[in-house]
Amino acid sequence: MKKILVTSALPYINGVPHLGHMVGCLLPSDVYARFERMMGNNVLYIVGTDEHGTTSEVGALKAGMDVQSYCDMNHERHYKTYKDFNLSFDYFGRTSSEQNKEITYQIFEALDKNGFIEEREVKQVYSIDDKMFLADRYITGTCPYCGYDKARGDQCENCTKVLEPTDLINPKSTISGSSNLEVRTSKHLFLNLPKIEPQLREWLKSKEAFWPDVAYSIALKWLKEGLEPRCITRDLKWGFPVPKKGYEDKVFYVWFDAPIGYIGITKQWSDEKPTQRDWKDWWFEDKDVYYVEFMGKDNVPYHSITFPATLLGTNQNYKKVDYLKGFSYLTYEGGKFSKSENRGVFAGDAVTEFKADYWRYFLMSNIPESSDSSFTFDLFSSVVNKDLNGVLGNFVSRVLKMTSSKIGNTVPPADTWTALENELAANLQTHIDLYFKYMSELEFRKALGELRAVWVEGNNYITLAEPWTVIKEDPKRAGAILNICINLIRIFALLSYPVMPETSENMMARLDLKIDEHAGLKDFNVQKELLAVKEGMPFEVGEPLFERITPERTEELKAKYGSAK
RNA sequence: CGCAGGGUAGAGCAGCCCGGUAGCUCGUCAGGCUCAUAACCUGAAGGUCGUUGGUUCAAAUCCUUCCCCUGCAACCA
Numbered sequence: 001m002k003k004i005l006v007t008s009a010l011p012y013i014n015g016v017p018h019l020g021h022m023v024g025c026l027l028p029s030d031v032y033a034r035f036e037r038m039m040g041n042n043v044l045y046i047v048g049t050d051e052h053g054t055t056s057e058v059g060a061l062k063a064g065m066d067v068q069s070y071c072d073m074n075h076e077r078h079y080k081t082y083k084d085f086n087l088s089f090d091y092f093g094r095t096s097s098e099q100n101k102e103i104t105y106q107i108f109e110a111l112d113k114n115g116f117i118e119e120r121e122v123k124q125v126y127s128i129d130d131k132m133f134l135a136d137r138y139i140t141g142t143c144p145y146c147g148y149d150k151a152r153g154d155q156c157e158n159c160t161k162v163l164e165p166t167d168l169i170n171p172k173s174t175i176s177g178s179s180n181l182e183v184r185t186s187k188h189l190f191l192n193l194p195k196i197e198p199q200l201r202e203w204l205k206s207k208e209a210f211w212p213d214v215a216y217s218i219a220l221k222w223l224k225e226g227l228e229p230r231c232i233t234r235d236l237k238w239g240f241p242v243p244k245k246g247y248e249d250k251v252f253y254v255w256f257d258a259p260i261g262y263i264g265i266t267k268q269w270s271d272e273k274p275t276q277r278d279w280k281d282w283w284f285e286d287k288d289v290y291y292v293e294f295m296g297k298d299n300v301p302y303h304s305i306t307f308p309a310t311l312l313g314t315n316q317n318y319k320k321v322d323y324l325k326g327f328s329y330l331t332y333e334g335g336k337f338s339k340s341e342n343r344g345v346f347a348g349d350a351v352t353e354f355k356a357d358y359w360r361y362f363l364m365s366n367i368p369e370s371s372d373s374s375f376t377f378d379l380f381s382s383v384v385n386k387d388l389n390g391v392l393g394n395f396v397s398r399v400l401k402m403t404s405s406k407i408g409n410t411v412p413p414a415d416t417w418t419a420l421e422n423e424l425a426a427n428l429q430t431h432i433d434l435y436f437k438y439m440s441e442l443e444f445r446k447a448l449g450e451l452r453a454v455w456v457e458g459n460n461y462i463t464l465a466e467p468w469t470v471i472k473e474d475p476k477r478a479g480a481i482l483n484i485c486i487n488l489i490r491i492f493a494l495l496s497y498p499v500m501p502e503t504s505e506n507m508m509a510r511l512d513l514k515i516d517e518h519a520g521l522k523d524f525n526v527q528k529e530l531l532a533v534k535e536g537m538p539f540e541v542g543e544p545l546f547e548r549i550t551p552e553r554t555e556e557l558k559a560k561y562g563s564a565k
Numbered sequence: 566c567g568c569a570g571g572g573u574a575g576a577g578c579a580g581c582c583c584g585g586u587a588g589c590u591c592g593u594c595a596g597g598c599u600c601a602u603a604a605c606c607u608g609a610a611g612g613u614c615g616u617u618g619g620u621u622c623a624a625a626u627c628c629u630u631c632c633c634c635u636g637c638a639a640c641c642a
Contacts, residue, residue: 012641012642014642015642050642053641053642054640054641054642055641055642122640124640133640135640135641136640136641137640137641138641152641153640154640154641155638162638188640213569213570214569214570217569217570218568218569218570218637220569221568221569221637222568222639224568225567225568225638225639227639228639230639230640231639231640234640253640254641254642255640255642258642296636297569297570297636297637298636298637298642299642300637301637301639302642306639328570328571328635328636329635329636331635365590366577366578369578370570370571370578370579371570371571371572371578371634371635372570372571372634372635372636373577373578374577376576376577378576379576379577379591382576382591382592383590383591385602385604386590386591387590387591389602389604390602390604390605391604391605393602393604394601394602394604394605395601395605396601397600397601397602397604398600398601398602398604398605399600399601400601401600401601402600402601403600405600406600445578445579446579449578449579449589449590452590453589456605456606459601459604459605459606460605460606460607462600462601462605462606463597463598463605463606463607464606466598466600467600468598468599468600468601469598469600471600482600544602545602546602547602548602
């Protein structure tokens with residue numbers, strides 16, 4: 001039994017998660033966690049909200065709330081959304097927790113003691129009316145190059161030139177609109193990445209053969225361009241106060257404590273049952289843990305460079321990522337998801353239209369693994385109607401309805417296998433072996449392709465075996481064929497569980513069975529599994545597993561979610 | 566010359582690392598079946614593998630030119 005630690009990039013507290021966020025880290029991490037549990041492994045799956053930073057402060061200000069209550073409220077909102085998608089995390093924590101504070105301090109002090117922290121003076125824009133330092137992007141003005149009047153202090157969106165806030169003509173705070181700004185000097189702490197680089201380089205090299213291209217090449221790019229010391233403190237109120245003399249009025253930069261949040265949240269989890277759980281069993285290199293991280297490509301530099309460097313710099317043997325699964329982006333009907341423009345499907349709305357499993361299956365089978373991919377309702381409808389209804393749902397329906405009407409509502413007896421059953425078992429075993437292989441290698445598109453191929457084997461078998469013809473001459477043989485088919489339903493349910501947990505439970509319930517979510521797929525052998533549902537066991541036909549999506553409904557959805565450019 | 570990823574049948578993807586009959590799903594067309602959800606099964610048509618030049622007996626695959634899409638460019642997360 002392997003110990004597998006799974007984390008998804010922590011969604012930022014302010015954001016409204018859309019399908020792109022779901023598919024870009026949260027959903028695949030859940031599918032993987034469920035799969036590895038089913039394989040009998042000891043999985044710890046950690047998610048939570050990333051809460052610090054200017055954006056929450058500003059968000060709270062706009063909502064007229066204090067930051068803590070604002071984050072409390074949004075934390076609940078995120079939690080509910082992910083529960084609606086059936087994410088099976090062991091703990092949904094917060095980067096603002098006491099536990100994370102404790103670990104952040106511990107790591108910081110180790111880095112400081114080891115000489116990886118240095119002081120530097122930084123010039124920054126201060127807004128006198130807002131009484132705060134402004135991050136570059138919270139300053140707008142006219143671009144000196146192209147004259148665009150909404151250029152941000154970090155970059156002009158119009159001409160794409162990278163800017164300094166001081167380049168802007170007529171700079172203003174985007175928070176209050178005030179132009180009462182001045183440049184002030186402030187002392188900050190930096191993590192000396194160049195000093196850690198040799199260790200980091202060596203560690204990263206060991207991942208080259210294993211990580212997906214998207215991840216490794218991005219990490220390498222940063223090393224090639226040369227690392228620079230990275231500022232880890234901010235002049236803000238909302239965050240962990242810096243425990244160092246002269247820095248009492250500053251907090252840690254959100255990107256310093258956010259990834260440490262994986263550890264902090266694990267401690268939140270273990271603090272709930274301190275006699276049974278220990279975060280230290282998961283977070284040190286000698287604990288024999290396999291650690292897999294999921295994230296979008298924008299997050300890769302932080303997880304492949306700065307966070308590992310932070311951990312390496314402690315010299316405390318903290319667990320670092322073994323496999324970094326980076327994803328590209330999902331675009332929406334050819335453009336970007338945008339809450340402000342009301343374009344795209346947001347996670348909360350998605351589950352009001354269709355149950356989570358529709359989205360889970362669709363997103364996993366079209367996950368942006370090698371390049372960006374596009375969500376369209378045409379494709380969504382096609383996948384739901386073809387794969388879920390036509391292939392899987394229809395198989396369950398035809399088998400149970402036929403058995404019920406021709407034989408009765410108990411499982412008919414099995415019989416000696418013919419060449420047909422032997423061939424079925426052989427084909428299934430081939431696809432299932434590949435399914436397991438691809439799942440454990442985190443090749444989701446390929447894995448989902450094999451899952452679908454497994455379902456097709458069912459329809460293929462029943463077509464070739466023709467129980468509707470055989471029953472006229474040989475009812476016993478027809479019953480044996482249907483016995484195999486009912487066993488196939490159970491097998492399909494077990495295999496589909498990581499992707500579509502609700503549907504799997506529904507399928508199993510029809511056969512009066514339950515899913516074993518721990519080890520249900522361990523030592524899976526088709527020959528044996530095809531005999532699991534025994535003669536005489538009762539079953540229910542039930543309603544269709546999925547609803548079809550009509551062309552009219554597809555058009556309605558497109559209109560409702562703003563697909564028109 | 567900023568960097569990275571991508572450009573393969575009408576659509577969406579695999580194959581590229583380790584050159585050697587271009588594969589899968591949807592869609593289209595034809596056939597089969599009638600247990601089932603206008604579904605299921607089988608077969609066919611459809612591709613000068615973005616572009617230029619090169620290496621090689623042989624290039625989607627290796628090197629090179631240019632073009633297009635996406636993301637990043639370190640104080641937004």
